[in-house]
Amino acid sequence: MTKGLKISTYFALSWGILLNLAVVANLEIALPLAAGGQFESFPTAIRVVYLFQTFWLLFQFKIFHRLLNGQELKSKWLINIFIGLGFIGFWLNLLSPSNPEKINSIALAIVTYSFWTLRKN
Numbered sequence: 696m697t698k699g700l701k702i703s704t705y706f707a708l709s710w711g712i713l714l715n716l717a718v719v720a721n722l723e724i725a726l727p728l729a730a731g732g733q734f735e736s737f738p739t740a741i742r743v744v745y746l747f748q749t750f751w752l753l754f755q756f757k758i759f760h761r762l763l764n765g766q767e768l769k770s771k772w773l774i775n776i777f778i779g780l781g782f783i784g785f786w787l788n789l790l791s792p793s794n795p796e797k798i799n800s801i802a803l804a805i806v807t808y809s810f811w812t813l814r815k816n
Contacts, residue, residue: 696812701763704809707802708756714799715752718745732793755806762813774814781807 717725721737730741737745755777762768781803788800 696763696809696816700805700809700812703805704759705756707805708752708759710802711752711799711806712749712756715745715749718742719749727793727795728799729796731791732796755810759806759809759813774810777810778807778814781810 714725714728718729718737719742721742725737726732726734729745730737734741758768758773758777768774785800785803785807788803789797791797
């Protein structure tokens, strides 16, 4: 994996974590970038879902960092789950009615490709 891809992946995961935290905190900046851009204020249920997504992204960040440092992953299927959910998230963001939310598909593509590359190796 190239150094540029590693840095891009760290950035993409950080972007996802910060965006999810902005939704959880109901920050105005996140309104057009999440949940289809359809809310003036995020409902509690959406905020809870994004809280769980934040933990998922933190977990991905941790696994990505471990793999880059040469640590062995006991559950090989976990990378396949990251790839599958990343692929689904990519399309959901790309097909969003909110044009600003479509930007998130770039970060998801980077993360998904990185895990695919790591799985290949």
